[in-house]
Each structure stands twice: as C-alpha cells, then as structure tokens.
Amino acid sequence: MNTALQGAAQTASKKPSQVYFFATCVIDMFSPQSGLDAVDLIERAGIKVLFPLKQSCCGQPAYTTGFSSDARLVAAAQLDLFPAPWPVVVPSGSCGGMLRHHWPKLFADDPVRLEKARDIAARTVEFSEFMVNTLGLDLSGASAQPVTVAVHTSCTARREMDNHHHVRRLLKQMPGVEVVVQEHESECCGFGGTFSVKHPEISSAMARDKVDAITATGCDALISADCGCLLNLNGNLEKRADILRGEHVATFIRNRLDHSSGSPNRLETSK
Amino acid sequence: MSVTEHIVRPEDFKLRSRESVADPKLRGNFRGAMDFLIDKRAAQFPDNATFTLLRKVGETTRKHALSRLPDLLDQLEINLQRLGVNVHYAENSADANRIFLEIAKKHHADMMIKGKSMVSEEIELNQAMATEGIECIESDMGEYILQIDGDRPSHIIMPAIHKTKQDIAKLFSEKIPGATYTEDVDELISMGRSVLRDKFRDARIGVSGVNFMIAETGTIALVENEGNGRMCTTIPDVHIAITGIEKVVEKLEHVVPLYALLTRSATGQAVSTYFNLITGPRRVGEKDGPREMHLILLDNGRTQAYREEKFRATLQCIRCGACMNHCPVYTRVGGHSYGTAYPGPIGSIISPHLLGLSGTRDLPTASSLCGACGEVCPVGIPIPEILMRLREAARNNSDGADQALRGQASARKMLEALTWKAWRILYSNSFLYRPFVFIATRLRWLTPTNQAGWTTSRTPLRPAPRAMRELLAQRNKQREKN
Numbered sequence: 072m073n074t075a076l077q078g079a080a081q082t083a084s085k086k087p088s089q090v091y092f093f094a095t096c097v098i099d100m101f102s103p104q105s106g107l108d109a110v111d112l113i114e115r116a117g118i119k120v121l122f123p124l125k126q127s128c129c130g131q132p133a134y135t136t137g138f139s140s141d142a143r144l145v146a147a148a149q150l151d152l153f154p155a156p157w158p159v160v161v162p163s164g165s166c167g168g169m170l171r172h173h174w175p176k177l178f179a180d181d182p183v184r185l186e187k188a189r190d191i192a193a194r195t196v197e198f199s200e201f202m203v204n205t206l207g208l209d210l211s212g213a214s215a216q217p218v219t220v221a222v223h224t225s226c227t228a229r230r231e232m233d234n235h236h237h238v239r240r241l242l243k244q245m246p247g248v249e250v251v252v253q254e255h256e257s258e259c260c261g262f263g264g265t266f267s268v269k270h271p272e273i274s275s276a277m278a279r280d281k282v283d284a285i286t287a288t289g290c291d292a293l294i295s296a297d298c299g300c301l302l303n304l305n306g307n308l309e310k311r312a313d314i315l316r317g318e319h320v321a322t323f324i325r326n327r328l329d330h331s332s333g334s335p336n337r338l339e340t341s342k
Numbered sequence: 343m344s345v346t347e348h349i350v351r352p353e354d355f356k357l358r359s360r361e362s363v364a365d366p367k368l369r370g371n372f373r374g375a376m377d378f379l380i381d382k383r384a385a386q387f388p389d390n391a392t393f394t395l396l397r398k399v400g401e402t403t404r405k406h407a408l409s410r411l412p413d414l415l416d417q418l419e420i421n422l423q424r425l426g427v428n429v430h431y432a433e434n435s436a437d438a439n440r441i442f443l444e445i446a447k448k449h450h451a452d453m454m455i456k457g458k459s460m461v462s463e464e465i466e467l468n469q470a471m472a473t474e475g476i477e478c479i480e481s482d483m484g485e486y487i488l489q490i491d492g493d494r495p496s497h498i499i500m501p502a503i504h505k506t507k508q509d510i511a512k513l514f515s516e517k518i519p520g521a522t523y524t525e526d527v528d529e530l531i532s533m534g535r536s537v538l539r540d541k542f543r544d545a546r547i548g549v550s551g552v553n554f555m556i557a558e559t560g561t562i563a564l565v566e567n568e569g570n571g572r573m574c575t576t577i578p579d580v581h582i583a584i585t586g587i588e589k590v591v592e593k594l595e596h597v598v599p600l601y602a603l604l605t606r607s608a609t610g611q612a613v614s615t616y617f618n619l620i621t622g623p624r625r626v627g628e629k630d631g632p633r634e635m636h637l638i639l640l641d642n643g644r645t646q647a648y649r650e651e652k653f654r655a656t657l658q659c660i661r662c663g664a665c666m667n668h669c670p671v672y673t674r675v676g677g678h679s680y681g682t683a684y685p686g687p688i689g690s691i692i693s694p695h696l697l698g699l700s701g702t703r704d705l706p707t708a709s710s711l712c713g714a715c716g717e718v719c720p721v722g723i724p725i726p727e728i729l730m731r732l733r734e735a736a737r738n739n740s741d742g743a744d745q746a747l748r749g750q751a752s753a754r755k756m757l758e759a760l761t762w763k764a765w766r767i768l769y770s771n772s773f774l775y776r777p778f779v780f781i782a783t784r785l786r787w788l789t790p791t792n793q794a795g796w797t798t799s800r801t802p803l804r805p806a807p808r809a810m811r812e813l814l815a816q817r818n819k820q821r822e823k824n
Binding site for chain 2: 094096098099100101102103104106107110122124125126127128130132133134135136137138139140141142144145147148226227229230231257258259261262263264265266267268269270271272273274275276277278279302303306307309310
C-alpha cells in the first residue's frame with residue numbers, strides 16, 4: 072500500500088481528485104468483482120470514485136444489432152449522470168469505445184444531447200489506459216510468485232480505443248509475471264454481442280480456437296480488460312471442464328498487490 | 343460433379359456456414375491459406391505509419407473519383423468512343439448478358455476465352471452463355487480448375503484456394519485427356535496451359551475484367567499475374583471488357599497509389615507480373631490487338647449504394663480481398679458459404695445492393711464486428727460501420743430522410759423488435775432497472791440452462807449472487823462503520 076502510494080505521488084499532478092465509474096451492465100450483473108477491484112485500485116491512488124446509481128448500459132448490444140433507436144434511448148438515460156468535469160473510467164474497451172466513438176454519432180441530430188455526448192466522449196477513458204497514464208501505481212512491490220499469463224485483448228480495445236498495449240505494460244511492471252503469447256493472438260474471440268447467438272456455430276468455432284490457443288500456452292492465468300470476451304472465454308473453458316478461468320486485469324493486479332508476501336495468485340472460482 | 347451442386351444462394355448462408363464450420367479439412371485449408379496471405383501482406387507493409395499514409399492517399403483518391411462519378415463516366419465514354427471502343431451500359435445482369443450475346447451472335451462466335459473477372463461471376467456469364475450454346479472458357483488457372491470441376495470461386499483473388507494440390511492433381515488426371523497423376527505444381531500448370539493455348543488461337547472473342555478505368559485517356563487497366571489477361575485482350579479479334587461503373591478514376595496518376603495498394607494488399611506483391619494498360623482496339627498500322635473492342639459498364643444495384651452517403655464508401659473497393667484474408671468468419675466458413683460472387687466482409691456490404699437485402703440479410707450479421715477488415719482495407723472502407731447500418735436497414739423501415747433499400751426491413755421480426763423494446767424500457771428507466779438487477783441476482787438459479795446459441799459451446803450465463811452496485815454500497819457502508 073505504501074509503495075503504491077509512493078508511485079501514485081509521482082504522477083499526482085496529472086491526477087484528478089475524483090472520477091466517475093461507469094461499470095457497464097456486464098460487470099454490474101455478471102462480473103461484479105472485476106468492478107470492485109478496479110474501484111479499489113483507483114482508490115489506492117488517492118482518487119475518489121463516484122458510481123452514479125442510475126447507470127445501466129451504454130446501449131451497444133442494441134446498437135450493433137441494428138436497433139439504434141432503442142440504443143439511443145438507453146444511452147440518453149446515461150447522459151446526465153456525469154455532470155462534473157471528471158474522467159469517466161470504463162473497465163471495458165468495448166463499452167468505452169461506445170461512449171467515446173458511437174455516442175456522438177447516435178445523437179448527431181440532437182444538438183443538446185450531442186453536446187453532452189461529446190463532452191462525455193472526451194472524458195471517457197478505459198481502465199487499463201487510466202492505470203498506465205494517470206494512476207501510476209507502483210506495482211513493483213506486488214507478489215513475486217512466478218506466474219505465466221496469457222492476455223486476451225478485445226477487438227475494440229485494439230482497434231477502436233488503441234489501448235491494447237496498456238495491459239501488457241502493467242503486467243511488465245509486476246515481478247514474477249511472465250507473459251506468454253497465444254497463436255493468432257490478435258484474432259477475435261468470437262463473442263461479438265448478438266453475433267454469438269445469431270451465428271452460434273461460427274462464434275463457437277472462433278471461441279474454441281481461441282481457448283485452444285490459450286490453453287496450449289500452458290499459462291497459469293488468463294487476463295483481459297474486457298468482461299464481454301471473458302464471459303465468452305470462461306463459458307467455453309467451464310463447458311470443457313478446464314480449470315483455467317480468465318479474470319479482469321484489475322482483479323489480477325489487486326490480488327498480486329494484496330498477496331505481496333508471496334501467497335499464490337487466487338483464481339476467481341465463484342460462479 | 344454437376345454444376346448445379348455448387349449453386350448456392352445467400353439465403354442458405356446459415357445452413358452452409360454450419361456445414362463448413364463442421365468440416366475440419368475445409369477449415370484447415372482456409373486457415374493455412376489465409377495465414378500465408380496475411381504474412382505476405384504484412385511483409386509489404388512493415389511499417390504501419392507508411393501503410394496509414396498510403397491508405398489515406400488511396401481512400402482520398404477513391405472518394406474523389408466517386409464524388410465526380412457521373413462526370414467521370416461521361417468523360418470516359420467520350421474518350422472511349424473517340425478511340426473506337428463501343429461503350430454499353432447495363433442496368434442489371436440480364437442486360438449485360440444480352441449485350442454479350444448480341445456481340446457473340448454478330449461474330450458467329452460459339453466460344454469465348456475469358457480472363458479473370460469477378461463481374462462476370464456476378465452476372466453469371468458462363469451459365470447465361472451456356473444456355474445459348476456459347477462456351478466460355480476460363481483461362482485464369484484458378485478459374486480453369488474450378489470450371490473443369492463444375493465448381494465456383496471461393497475467393498475473389500484466389501478462386502480455387504479451397505482446393506489442395508492433391509485435389510487438383512486428381513481432377514486434372516480425370517478431366518484432361520492424356521494427363522497422368524502428378525502433384526508437381528509446375529507440371530500441373532503446364533498441363534492446363536497447353537490445353538488453353540489452343541483455345542486462345544481458336545477464340546473469336548476474348549473477355550476480361552477491369553481493375554481501373556481512366557476517364558481522361560479512355561484507358562482500362564488490368565492487373566494480373568499469369569499473362570492470360572494479356573492474351574485474352576490481344577489475340578482474339580474481339581475484346582469485351584466488363585466492369586462495375588464505380589471503377590473509374592480521373593487520371594492515370596490516380597492509378598499509381600491504388601495499384602501499389604492493390605497488389606500489396608491482395609497477394610503481398612510489390613508489383614504484379616503483368617500490368618496492362620489498354621487504350622482502344624488495334625489501330626491502323628498496328629500488328630496486333632483486337633479489331634473490335636467493347637466495354638460493358640454494369641450498374642446492378644451500385645447506384646443504390648452510391649445514392650446513400652452512409653453506403654457510398656462501399657464503392658471505394660478495389661477488390662484486393664485483404665478483408666476476407668483477415669476475417670475470422672470467412673476463415674472458418676470459406677467463400678462458398680456466402681452464396682454470392684463476392685464473399686467475406688466486402689461481399690457482405692456489397693451483395694445487399696446487388697441482390698437486395700431480403701436474400702442477403704444474414705450476411706451483415708455474420709460478423710463479430712472485430713474490425714480486422716476495416717483495419718487492413720487499403721482504401722479505408724469502414725466495413726464494420728457499414729455492416730451495422732445494413733443490420734439496421736434490414737430491421738427497420740426507412741426513417742423518411744433516406745430512400746428505402748431494396749429489401750429494407752425484410753429481416754424485421756416482431757419478437758426481436760419487442761425484445762429490444764423491452765430491453766430499452768428496462769435499461770433506460772433506473773426505477774425499473776435497479777429492481778430488475780436486484781431480482782435477477784436473487785433469482786439467478788432460475789436462469790435457463792439452455793440459452794439457445796450461447797450454450798452451444800458455453801455454460802449458461804448466470805447473474806452473480808449480488809450486483810456490483812450492491813456490493814459497492816455494502817463495502818462503503820462497512821467503511822463508514824469502521
């Protein structure tokens with residue numbers, strides 16, 4: 072904790088005193104621990120985290136399926152939840168991309184909402200990027216227990232948000248962590264929102280190949296910054312009775328920091 | 343194997359793709375071939391900044407040409423006529439085939455030798471001519487292999503990519519008289535070439551596609567690697583070129599960046615083996631070249647894409663195929679599953695205009711929107727964005743400002759629309775959403791274990807015992823106490 076604060080102090084000048092946390096509907100309902108861990112890490116840097124209780128979803132599921140008028144109404148319900156000029160931290164590249172790139176398009180013909188959407192878009196930052204560029208937590212005191220880690224980057228993080236280097240940069244800062252690279256690392260995991268149910272066989276083939284490639288590395292842990300991909304990958308891993316479970320980068324880092332005495336990294340096993 | 347066995351329709355995409363995904367040989371073939379092409383392309387663009395810059399030039403060049411499309415077509419037509427080229431506009435496939443037939447009849451031709459042309463696949467020229475007793479012989483090696491097998495292209499650049507060396511060895515030994523079984527690629531190719539040599543000599547008519555048309559000079563540019571394109575356009579007395587109306591650029595210099603992007607993106611070549619610039623038929627005093635030349639400009643739904651700002655970028659395409667090479671869906675289902683002349687991501691955004699949305703409505707949804715296609719597109723077509731707009735058009739009636747697409751709203755299903763409406767009501771009202779989350783987490787054990795497509799290869803999605811908002815509130819309360 073002290074070392075973490077030391078590191079944080081180095082970049083204190085860039086740091087806001089407070090941030091908004093947009094948890095995403097996936098984390099809120101399916102992967103709450105990821106969100107709690109992300110909040111915890113932000114707080115360790117001395118930043119106050121505000122979780123607006125009226126938040127629900129960025130609207131992406133409907134938007135990408137072709138129901139943008141429905142998506143628009145859900146997105147509109149979020150627009151007034153972030154009034155102060157603080158960063159909006161999103162623990163997902165995919166949802167972050169929706170806020171940053173697609174909300175302004177959704178409200179292109181509505182000047183009042185467009186202004187709010189643009190304002191939020193400019194303040195939207197994906198969690199791992201925020202960790203690297205703003206938090207500056209010192210991770211060198213984390214557990215040195217050797218662990219091999221495979222990283223899965225969501226396609227939106229890679230291609231829309233351009234923040235696919237950040238998770239790797241964070242892992243590099245921690246002792247004992249060896250990153251392994253799976254075959255076809257940059258390929259999609261097959262989730263794709265409603266694509267996974269509209270074309271289940273194609274989606275499943277992609278997910279199977281991805282999980283095959285990851286398990287073939289023999290990694291101890293699988294890390295991603297997107298819980299959408301993780302639902303897909305973990306669902307597949309569980310179905311094939313593999314013990315590996317992917318976890319959010321926030322959970323991985325928090326566990327390594329909390330187990331700095333050398334106890335092994337815990338895998339998230341709760342269903 | 344008969345030709346009809348391979349006739350598939352885009353309506354059957356779901357069925358065909360399911361079968362293809364379950365075929366390990368096909369998946370292995372495509373994966374291997376696509377990995378090879380991805381590496382070849384990557385070697386031509388070692389530096390992303392250079393690619394980004396060149397792509398910007400390519401995108402701007404295509405956008406600029408499209409912004410003046412009607413004018414450029416007029417200019418092209420005038421210059422072609424000046425050179426003595428017969429220019430024909432074809433509204434649709436039937437029109438284009440009728441023009442081919444008229445020219446063939448005029449020359450009493452019962453055979454045409456063809457260079458590679460995806461537009462001729464689009465109009466199903468071979469099939470249309472066959473019903474009139476005219477044989478079209480493919481001279482591109484890949485296309486020739488498919489033709490003697492009664493098969494169809496599965497890729498726009500490498501049409502026979504789904505076949506192995508062994509498949510072709512077996513095919514040639516069965517179909518080419520006097521051929522013996524060999525897996526030596528050079529020997530196989532020379533077998534095919536010797537058959538085709540005679541056909542080039544005999545054909546009255548040569549058919550080719552077009553890569554670029556230059557309005558200012560009336561020139562058509564043809565990119566190829568085998569030399570068959572040059573033979574088709576120089577040996578027979580009559581040359582018929584066919585292409586889509588969108589392929590025109592203003593000046594020769596505009597072709598330079600597009601050509602550089604095309605060969606690098608398509609096959610990972612800095613230049614192609616042949617680059618033909620054809621400016622009119624044989625002139626007085628010249629010793630070779632066709633005596634008569636025709637250019638057929640096909641619309642076939644392209645003006646629909648042109649009309650709408652959000653779809654116009656579709657026409658920027660220079661048909662390099664990089665989007666399919668990099669597409670995780672195409673790699674798994676192969677080109678035949680799509681049931682269209684143009685498979686893969688570009689096919690999924692162009693086919694709805696060519697064939698209407700109602701038959702092609704499953705194609706735009708067959709993407710995880712991973713963005714790999716848009717990332718490698720050498721002319722900056724925002725393919726994922728256009729896929730989303732087509733999904734929307736397939737599900738919604740025209741919103742007034744836009745003209746309806748052919749087949750607009752044809753995929754609209756009451757249940758799906760109602761589901762999203764219910765979702766919207768729940769997720770846009772926090773006084774409903776918060777109790778919903780509370781109840782869903784409490785009743786998580788009631789979550790169905792069979793969740794249709796999701797549980798095909800995954801365990802069921804089940805809400806956590808408590809939502810993040812609750813856990814966070816609990817934690818904060820605990821902290822206040824301490």
